[in-house]
Amino acid sequence: MNKYTKIIGVKGFYFIKEFYKIKHHKNKIRELSEDTVAKFFKKGDCEIEVYFEETDKTILIDDFSSKEDIKKYLGKKFL
Numbered sequence: 001m002n003k004y005t006k007i008i009g010v011k012g013f014y015f016i017k018e019f020y021k022i023k024h025h026k027n028k029i030r031e032l033s034e035d036t037v038a039k040f041f042k043k044g045d046c047e048i049e050v051y052f053e054e055t056d057k058t059i060l061i062d063d064f065s066s067k068e069d070i071k072k073y074l075g076k077k078f079l
Contacts, residue, residue, distance in 0.1 A: 002046035004037050006074065009053040038077040048074065 005016050015037045019028040040046045047062040050073045061073060070078050 002040055003049065004032065004040075004046055005049045005051055006037075007051050007053060015048075034075070034077060038074075041074070041078050050074070 002017070005018075007014055007016065015032045015034060016029055017032055019030065021027055037046070037048065041048065041063075044063045047060060050059040050061060052058075059069075059073060061069060067079060
């Protein structure tokens with residue numbers, strides 16, 4: 001299962017994914033477009049952690065979350 005993170009800050013939001021490497025290399029963090037993350041979320045193949053920078057609050061959203069939470073935290077593209 002893929003895990004994505006949506007970071008919401010003062011200037012907007014963006015999606016990232018951490019790619020795990022072999023043991024003696026650093027993990028890579030890449031920024032992804034919203035459409036790419038929405039495509040995998042609709043397939044039911046991922047979970048998204050929503051992180052608020054100002055309050056350090058995190059919310060985990062997956063396929064089984066309510067439609068109101070998905071629309072509120074992720075947007076209409078994810079329904």
